[in-house]
Amino acid sequence: MAEVVEFLQRRDGAASYGQLRSVVSARSIRGALADGRIRRIAKGVYALPPLPDPLAAARAQGGVVSHLSAALLHGFAILDRPDRPHITIPRIRHRHLSPIPCELHWADDVPSDGWCTTKLRTVLDCARTLPFDAGLTVADSALRLGAVDRSQLLVAAAGLSGPGCRAARRVAAAADGRAESPLESVLRAILIEAGIDGFEPQVVVRDESFSGRIDLGHPGLRIALEADGFEFHGTRSALTRDCRRHVALTIRGWRLLRFSWEDVMFDRGWVVSAVRSASAAHLADNAPTAANRLAG
Structure with missing residues (x-):
C-alpha cells in the first residue's frame, strides 16, 4: 500500500x-x-485524500506553517507529502486544542513571511529534521528555483547550533541547483552517502555532431547515470530518440547506467554496487593504456 x-x-x-x-x-x-x-x-x-489546510492550522495554533508544509507552499519539490500540517510555535506557547491535527515544532525565533516560514528557514528546517535524501531534495529545488542563494544557505547553515545542525550543514554543502528532479537528488544522495565522489548533475556531452545532457555524470570515468521516472518514454518517438542518444553516448566512450524509480527508492544497495562495478570496469579497461603511457 x-x-x-x-x-x-x-x-x-x-x-x-x-x-x-x-x-x-x-x-x-x-x-x-x-x-x-x-x-x-x-x-x-x-x-490521495486532501491535506488539512496548513494556514488554518497555523492560525489555530498561533504559529506559522513550517518544514515540509512550508516547502509545499513555497513550491519546492519534496519526496513525501506530510500526513498533517507542520506548524512551528514559540517555545513559551502551549499547544492549543484544534480540530485540525498537526505536527508541532517549537522555536525561540521563527523568521516568517506572513503565516509561513521564510524560504531559507524552510530549507534549513527540512535539512535539520529530514533524512539526507529528503532534505537534499528540498534544498536542490530551492536553489533550482532561485528561491535561495547557495552562499546564503551555506552561511546560514554554518551559523546553526543545536539538534540537526550537522545534518543541515551537510545538506547545504551538497545542495546543487542543477539537479532537475527529486529522483536525481535522491540518486546523488545515495552516492554521497556511499562515499562515491566525482558525479555532477546535468553534465553536458558535446562535440561537432552531438549534444546531450546527463542526469549525473562523472567526466573522469565517463560514467553516465540516468534516473528514469514512471513514464520516461511516453511515446514511441521518445523511445527511439532515447535509444539513439544511448548509442551516441556509448560510441563516445560513456558507460550509461539507467535506474528506475523503484531502483533508486527501494534498492539502493544495488544502485551503489552497480556504480562501483562500472567504475572498476572503467579502471580495468584503461589500465593497459595507463601502463603504456608510463612505459613510454
Whole structure:
C-alpha cells in the first residue's frame, strides 16, 4: 500500500486505475482504498485524500506553517507529502486544542513571511529534521528555483547550533541547483552517502555532431547515470530518440547506467554496487593504456 501512495505522490496526487496497475497489485489498490490512504474521485481515477489546510492550522495554533508544509507552499519539490500540517510555535506557547491535527515544532525565533516560514528557514528546517535524501531534495529545488542563494544557505547553515545542525550543514554543502528532479537528488544522495565522489548533475556531452545532457555524470570515468521516472518514454518517438542518444553516448566512450524509480527508492544497495562495478570496469579497461603511457 505504501507503493500506491508513493506512486500517486510522484504523479501530483492522482492517477488512473491502469496507471496504478502498471506498478502495483489490485490487492494493494483495494487495501489502500479500504484504509483511506487513497480515494476514488471518478470512475477509474484515484487520488490521495486532501491535506488539512496548513494556514488554518497555523492560525489555530498561533504559529506559522513550517518544514515540509512550508516547502509545499513555497513550491519546492519534496519526496513525501506530510500526513498533517507542520506548524512551528514559540517555545513559551502551549499547544492549543484544534480540530485540525498537526505536527508541532517549537522555536525561540521563527523568521516568517506572513503565516509561513521564510524560504531559507524552510530549507534549513527540512535539512535539520529530514533524512539526507529528503532534505537534499528540498534544498536542490530551492536553489533550482532561485528561491535561495547557495552562499546564503551555506552561511546560514554554518551559523546553526543545536539538534540537526550537522545534518543541515551537510545538506547545504551538497545542495546543487542543477539537479532537475527529486529522483536525481535522491540518486546523488545515495552516492554521497556511499562515499562515491566525482558525479555532477546535468553534465553536458558535446562535440561537432552531438549534444546531450546527463542526469549525473562523472567526466573522469565517463560514467553516465540516468534516473528514469514512471513514464520516461511516453511515446514511441521518445523511445527511439532515447535509444539513439544511448548509442551516441556509448560510441563516445560513456558507460550509461539507467535506474528506475523503484531502483533508486527501494534498492539502493544495488544502485551503489552497480556504480562501483562500472567504475572498476572503467579502471580495468584503461589500465593497459595507463601502463603504456608510463612505459613510454
